[in-house]
Amino acid sequence: MIIATIAPLQAVALILCALAATAVALCLNPLRQIVLSGIYGLILTITFVTLQAPDVALSMLVVTTVAYPLVVLAAIGRTRRKQK
Protein backbone atom coordinates (compact mmCIF):
# COMPACT_ATOMS: atom_id res chain seq x y z
CA MET A 1 0.00 0.00 0.00
CA ILE A 2 1.64 3.21 -1.16
CA ILE A 3 -1.30 5.60 -0.79
CA ALA A 4 -3.79 4.12 1.66
CA THR A 5 -6.48 6.78 1.35
CA ILE A 6 -7.35 9.51 -1.09
CA ALA A 7 -5.62 12.83 -0.37
CA PRO A 8 -7.71 16.07 -0.42
CA LEU A 9 -5.74 17.41 -3.40
CA GLN A 10 -6.42 14.22 -5.36
CA ALA A 11 -10.11 14.40 -4.48
CA VAL A 12 -10.33 18.00 -5.74
CA ALA A 13 -8.48 17.09 -8.95
CA LEU A 14 -10.76 14.09 -9.58
CA ILE A 15 -13.94 16.14 -8.99
CA LEU A 16 -12.66 18.84 -11.38
CA CYS A 17 -11.95 16.07 -13.90
CA ALA A 18 -15.53 14.81 -13.72
CA LEU A 19 -16.92 18.35 -14.12
CA ALA A 20 -14.65 19.22 -17.06
CA ALA A 21 -15.28 15.92 -18.85
CA THR A 22 -19.06 16.42 -18.52
CA ALA A 23 -18.70 19.96 -19.86
CA VAL A 24 -16.76 18.69 -22.90
CA ALA A 25 -19.41 16.05 -23.59
CA LEU A 26 -22.34 18.49 -23.23
CA CYS A 27 -20.82 21.31 -25.31
CA LEU A 28 -22.38 21.49 -28.78
CA ASN A 29 -20.21 24.18 -30.37
CA PRO A 30 -17.00 22.55 -31.75
CA LEU A 31 -14.90 25.70 -31.23
CA ARG A 32 -15.86 25.98 -27.55
CA GLN A 33 -15.59 22.22 -27.20
CA ILE A 34 -11.93 22.15 -28.26
CA VAL A 35 -11.08 24.95 -25.80
CA LEU A 36 -12.90 23.03 -23.06
CA SER A 37 -11.08 19.85 -24.02
CA GLY A 38 -7.78 21.72 -23.63
CA ILE A 39 -8.83 22.82 -20.14
CA TYR A 40 -9.89 19.25 -19.36
CA GLY A 41 -6.47 18.05 -20.50
CA LEU A 42 -4.81 20.55 -18.19
CA ILE A 43 -6.92 19.31 -15.26
CA LEU A 44 -5.99 15.71 -16.14
CA THR A 45 -2.34 16.79 -16.14
CA ILE A 46 -2.76 18.18 -12.61
CA THR A 47 -4.52 14.94 -11.60
CA PHE A 48 -1.56 12.87 -12.82
CA VAL A 49 0.80 15.11 -10.86
CA THR A 50 -1.25 14.62 -7.67
CA LEU A 51 -1.13 10.86 -8.33
CA GLN A 52 2.69 11.07 -8.54
CA ALA A 53 2.98 10.28 -12.23
CA PRO A 54 5.04 13.20 -13.61
CA ASP A 55 6.07 11.38 -16.80
CA VAL A 56 2.47 10.76 -17.83
CA ALA A 57 1.60 14.34 -16.82
CA LEU A 58 4.28 15.76 -19.14
CA SER A 59 3.05 13.69 -22.10
CA MET A 60 -0.53 14.74 -21.36
CA LEU A 61 0.44 18.41 -21.05
CA VAL A 62 2.18 18.73 -24.41
CA VAL A 63 -0.33 16.64 -26.33
CA THR A 64 -3.65 18.02 -25.00
CA THR A 65 -2.72 21.71 -24.79
CA VAL A 66 -0.84 22.13 -28.07
CA ALA A 67 -0.80 19.23 -30.52
CA TYR A 68 -4.45 18.14 -30.39
CA PRO A 69 -6.13 21.62 -30.27
CA LEU A 70 -3.92 22.88 -33.10
CA VAL A 71 -4.86 20.07 -35.46
CA VAL A 72 -8.57 20.26 -34.59
CA LEU A 73 -8.66 24.09 -34.76
CA ALA A 74 -7.08 24.03 -38.22
CA ALA A 75 -9.72 21.51 -39.34
CA ILE A 76 -12.59 23.56 -37.84
CA GLY A 77 -11.25 26.77 -39.42
CA ARG A 78 -11.00 25.05 -42.76
CA THR A 79 -14.58 23.71 -42.78
CA ARG A 80 -15.97 27.09 -41.62
CA ARG A 81 -14.21 28.89 -44.48
CA LYS A 82 -15.64 26.43 -46.97
CA GLN A 83 -19.19 27.01 -45.72
CA LYS A 84 -19.01 30.81 -46.23
Place this chain on the structure above:
Amino acid sequence: MRDRHNVRGLLALPAVGGLGALLAWGFSGMPPFGSFHGFYGQLLNAIALPQRHTTNVVTAIVFDYRGFDTMGEEFILFAAVVGVVILMRGDNEQPTMLQRTDRVHSDAIRFFGVTMIGVGVLVGLWLAAFGLVTPGGGFQGGVAIASGIVVLFLSIGYPAWSKLAREEALDPFEGIGAGTYVAVGLAALISGAPFLHNLLGPGTPGTLWSGGSMAIINWGVAMEVAAANLLLYSEFLQRYLGPKE
Protein backbone atom coordinates in the same frame (compact mmCIF):
# COMPACT_ATOMS: atom_id res chain seq x y z
CA MET B 1 -39.15 15.48 -34.16
CA ARG B 2 -39.69 15.47 -30.40
CA ASP B 3 -41.37 12.02 -30.61
CA ARG B 4 -38.45 10.59 -32.50
CA HIS B 5 -36.11 11.74 -29.70
CA ASN B 6 -38.33 9.98 -27.15
CA VAL B 7 -38.31 6.74 -29.14
CA ARG B 8 -34.53 6.90 -29.40
CA GLY B 9 -34.30 7.46 -25.66
CA LEU B 10 -36.53 4.45 -24.96
CA LEU B 11 -34.51 2.25 -27.33
CA ALA B 12 -31.24 3.31 -25.70
CA LEU B 13 -32.52 2.71 -22.17
CA PRO B 14 -31.80 -1.07 -21.93
CA ALA B 15 -28.30 -0.66 -23.37
CA VAL B 16 -27.50 2.29 -21.08
CA GLY B 17 -28.93 0.42 -18.09
CA GLY B 18 -26.93 -2.72 -18.92
CA LEU B 19 -23.70 -0.80 -19.38
CA GLY B 20 -24.34 1.15 -16.18
CA ALA B 21 -24.94 -2.07 -14.24
CA LEU B 22 -21.71 -3.58 -15.63
CA LEU B 23 -19.81 -0.44 -14.66
CA ALA B 24 -21.25 -0.45 -11.13
CA TRP B 25 -20.43 -4.17 -10.79
CA GLY B 26 -16.87 -3.51 -11.96
CA PHE B 27 -16.36 -0.58 -9.59
CA SER B 28 -17.71 -2.54 -6.62
CA GLY B 29 -14.94 -5.13 -7.05
CA MET B 30 -12.06 -2.68 -7.41
CA PRO B 31 -9.13 -2.71 -4.97
CA PRO B 32 -9.05 0.29 -2.57
CA PHE B 33 -7.85 3.63 -3.97
CA GLY B 34 -4.08 3.76 -4.39
CA SER B 35 -3.40 0.12 -3.52
CA PHE B 36 -1.00 -1.41 -5.99
CA HIS B 37 -0.63 -5.14 -6.59
CA GLY B 38 1.72 -5.05 -9.57
CA PHE B 39 4.67 -7.21 -8.57
CA TYR B 40 6.58 -6.26 -11.71
CA GLY B 41 6.34 -2.55 -10.83
CA GLN B 42 7.76 -3.04 -7.35
CA LEU B 43 10.54 -5.22 -8.77
CA LEU B 44 11.57 -2.66 -11.41
CA ASN B 45 11.56 0.14 -8.81
CA ALA B 46 14.04 -1.89 -6.79
CA ILE B 47 16.37 -3.07 -9.59
CA ALA B 48 16.32 -0.29 -12.23
CA LEU B 49 18.81 2.03 -10.49
CA PRO B 50 21.42 -0.64 -9.64
CA GLN B 51 21.03 -2.38 -13.02
CA ARG B 52 20.64 0.51 -15.49
CA HIS B 53 21.95 3.50 -13.47
CA THR B 54 18.95 5.67 -14.44
CA THR B 55 17.26 7.69 -11.73
CA ASN B 56 14.09 7.97 -13.86
CA VAL B 57 12.80 4.40 -13.74
CA VAL B 58 10.02 5.14 -16.25
CA THR B 59 12.53 5.89 -19.02
CA ALA B 60 14.52 2.75 -18.15
CA ILE B 61 11.31 0.72 -18.57
CA VAL B 62 10.31 2.45 -21.81
CA PHE B 63 13.69 2.37 -23.57
CA ASP B 64 15.23 -0.75 -22.07
CA TYR B 65 13.12 -3.31 -20.20
CA ARG B 66 10.34 -3.01 -22.79
CA GLY B 67 12.45 -1.32 -25.45
CA PHE B 68 11.16 -3.54 -28.24
CA ASP B 69 7.53 -2.47 -27.58
CA THR B 70 8.56 1.18 -27.64
CA MET B 71 10.20 0.66 -31.01
CA GLY B 72 6.84 -0.59 -32.30
CA GLU B 73 5.10 2.44 -30.80
CA GLU B 74 7.59 4.76 -32.43
CA PHE B 75 6.83 3.24 -35.80
CA ILE B 76 3.08 3.58 -35.18
CA LEU B 77 3.64 7.36 -34.94
CA PHE B 78 5.96 7.22 -37.95
CA ALA B 79 3.41 5.34 -40.06
CA ALA B 80 0.53 7.56 -38.90
CA VAL B 81 2.33 10.75 -39.93
CA VAL B 82 3.43 9.25 -43.25
CA GLY B 83 -0.24 8.34 -43.80
CA VAL B 84 -1.39 11.91 -43.07
CA VAL B 85 1.27 13.36 -45.38
CA ILE B 86 0.29 11.03 -48.23
CA LEU B 87 -3.45 11.64 -47.73
CA MET B 88 -3.11 15.42 -47.61
CA ARG B 89 -0.51 15.86 -50.29
CA GLY B 90 -1.67 18.44 -52.83
CA ASP B 91 -0.64 18.62 -56.49
CA ASN B 92 2.15 21.11 -55.66
CA GLU B 93 -0.01 24.06 -56.68
CA GLN B 94 1.10 27.70 -56.31
CA PRO B 95 0.75 29.17 -52.80
CA THR B 96 -2.62 30.87 -52.33
CA MET B 97 -3.08 34.57 -51.54
CA LEU B 98 -3.72 33.67 -47.89
CA GLN B 99 -0.55 31.62 -47.69
CA ARG B 100 1.56 34.45 -49.11
CA THR B 101 0.09 37.33 -47.12
CA ASP B 102 -0.75 35.76 -43.74
CA ARG B 103 1.04 37.98 -41.21
CA VAL B 104 0.58 38.91 -37.54
CA HIS B 105 0.62 42.71 -37.27
CA SER B 106 0.77 43.22 -33.51
CA ASP B 107 4.32 44.05 -32.43
CA ALA B 108 3.62 42.80 -28.91
CA ILE B 109 2.49 39.35 -30.12
CA ARG B 110 5.42 39.14 -32.51
CA PHE B 111 7.94 40.03 -29.78
CA PHE B 112 6.56 37.74 -27.06
CA GLY B 113 5.89 35.00 -29.62
CA VAL B 114 9.50 34.91 -30.77
CA THR B 115 10.61 34.86 -27.12
CA MET B 116 8.29 31.93 -26.47
CA ILE B 117 9.80 29.97 -29.38
CA GLY B 118 13.16 30.06 -27.61
CA VAL B 119 11.61 29.13 -24.27
CA GLY B 120 9.56 26.27 -25.76
CA VAL B 121 12.46 24.76 -27.70
CA LEU B 122 14.76 25.09 -24.69
CA VAL B 123 12.23 23.37 -22.39
CA GLY B 124 11.87 20.61 -24.99
CA LEU B 125 15.63 20.09 -25.25
CA TRP B 126 15.89 20.05 -21.47
CA LEU B 127 13.06 17.50 -21.14
CA ALA B 128 14.73 15.26 -23.71
CA ALA B 129 18.26 15.67 -22.35
CA PHE B 130 17.37 14.84 -18.75
CA GLY B 131 14.91 12.09 -19.69
CA LEU B 132 17.02 9.44 -17.98
CA VAL B 133 17.58 11.52 -14.84
CA THR B 134 14.32 13.36 -14.11
CA PRO B 135 10.73 12.98 -15.43
CA GLY B 136 10.48 13.54 -19.15
CA GLY B 137 12.23 11.92 -22.10
CA GLY B 138 12.45 11.87 -25.86
CA PHE B 139 8.70 11.78 -26.52
CA GLN B 140 7.76 14.66 -24.22
CA GLY B 141 10.82 16.66 -25.28
CA GLY B 142 10.09 16.10 -28.97
CA VAL B 143 6.46 17.28 -28.72
CA ALA B 144 7.59 20.32 -26.67
CA ILE B 145 10.23 21.26 -29.28
CA ALA B 146 7.61 21.03 -32.05
CA SER B 147 5.16 23.10 -29.94
CA GLY B 148 7.82 25.77 -29.52
CA ILE B 149 8.52 25.96 -33.25
CA VAL B 150 4.84 26.10 -34.28
CA VAL B 151 4.58 29.40 -32.33
CA LEU B 152 6.38 30.82 -35.36
CA PHE B 153 3.14 30.41 -37.32
CA LEU B 154 1.00 31.76 -34.47
CA SER B 155 3.08 34.87 -33.78
CA ILE B 156 4.78 35.79 -37.09
CA GLY B 157 2.73 34.26 -39.90
CA TYR B 158 2.52 31.47 -42.43
CA PRO B 159 5.33 32.57 -44.84
CA ALA B 160 7.97 32.49 -42.07
CA TRP B 161 6.67 29.13 -40.80
CA SER B 162 6.48 27.51 -44.24
CA LYS B 163 10.13 28.43 -44.94
CA LEU B 164 11.17 26.41 -41.90
CA ALA B 165 8.63 23.57 -41.79
CA ARG B 166 9.26 22.16 -45.24
CA GLU B 167 8.72 18.49 -45.90
CA GLU B 168 12.17 18.09 -47.53
CA ALA B 169 13.76 19.55 -44.41
CA LEU B 170 11.76 17.51 -41.88
CA ASP B 171 11.68 14.11 -43.61
CA PRO B 172 15.39 13.31 -42.97
CA PHE B 173 15.02 14.13 -39.27
CA GLU B 174 11.98 11.88 -38.96
CA GLY B 175 13.62 9.02 -40.84
CA ILE B 176 17.02 9.25 -39.14
CA GLY B 177 15.37 9.61 -35.71
CA ALA B 178 13.25 6.49 -36.21
CA GLY B 179 16.17 4.62 -37.79
CA THR B 180 18.44 5.36 -34.82
CA TYR B 181 16.32 3.07 -32.64
CA VAL B 182 16.64 0.16 -35.04
CA ALA B 183 20.35 0.87 -35.59
CA VAL B 184 21.05 0.69 -31.84
CA GLY B 185 19.15 -2.60 -31.69
CA LEU B 186 20.96 -4.08 -34.69
CA ALA B 187 24.37 -2.92 -33.41
CA ALA B 188 23.80 -5.06 -30.33
CA LEU B 189 22.72 -7.98 -32.51
CA ILE B 190 25.81 -7.72 -34.75
CA SER B 191 28.13 -7.70 -31.73
CA GLY B 192 26.61 -11.01 -30.64
CA ALA B 193 24.35 -9.70 -27.86
CA PRO B 194 20.51 -9.82 -27.88
CA PHE B 195 18.60 -7.17 -29.89
CA LEU B 196 18.69 -3.74 -28.14
CA HIS B 197 21.19 -4.97 -25.54
CA ASN B 198 22.80 -2.00 -23.76
CA LEU B 199 26.24 -2.01 -25.39
CA LEU B 200 27.56 1.24 -23.93
CA GLY B 201 27.29 0.18 -20.30
CA PRO B 202 25.11 1.86 -17.70
CA GLY B 203 27.16 5.04 -17.11
CA THR B 204 27.06 7.24 -14.02
CA PRO B 205 23.67 7.62 -12.27
CA GLY B 206 22.26 11.16 -12.14
CA THR B 207 24.34 12.47 -15.05
CA LEU B 208 23.49 13.05 -18.73
CA TRP B 209 25.59 9.98 -19.56
CA SER B 210 23.57 7.49 -17.56
CA GLY B 211 21.71 4.66 -19.24
CA GLY B 212 24.30 4.04 -21.99
CA SER B 213 22.60 3.11 -25.27
CA MET B 214 19.32 4.43 -23.86
CA ALA B 215 20.69 7.98 -24.14
CA ILE B 216 21.19 7.50 -27.90
CA ILE B 217 17.73 5.96 -28.34
CA ASN B 218 16.27 8.83 -26.30
CA TRP B 219 17.76 11.49 -28.62
CA GLY B 220 16.66 9.53 -31.69
CA VAL B 221 13.10 9.41 -30.38
CA ALA B 222 13.19 13.15 -29.55
CA MET B 223 14.25 13.91 -33.13
CA GLU B 224 11.65 11.59 -34.65
CA VAL B 225 8.77 12.90 -32.51
CA ALA B 226 9.66 16.57 -33.05
CA ALA B 227 9.91 16.10 -36.84
CA ALA B 228 6.74 13.97 -36.96
CA ASN B 229 4.73 16.62 -35.08
CA LEU B 230 6.09 19.45 -37.22
CA LEU B 231 5.18 17.50 -40.38
CA LEU B 232 1.69 16.99 -39.02
CA TYR B 233 1.26 20.71 -38.20
CA SER B 234 2.73 21.68 -41.55
CA GLU B 235 0.20 19.55 -43.46
CA PHE B 236 -2.78 20.80 -41.43
CA LEU B 237 -1.75 24.48 -41.62
CA GLN B 238 -1.09 24.23 -45.34
CA ARG B 239 -4.63 22.90 -45.81
CA TYR B 240 -6.04 25.50 -43.41
CA LEU B 241 -4.80 28.35 -45.61
CA GLY B 242 -4.94 26.37 -48.84
CA PRO B 243 -7.12 26.92 -51.94
CA LYS B 244 -10.87 26.48 -51.76
CA GLU B 245 -12.16 23.16 -52.96
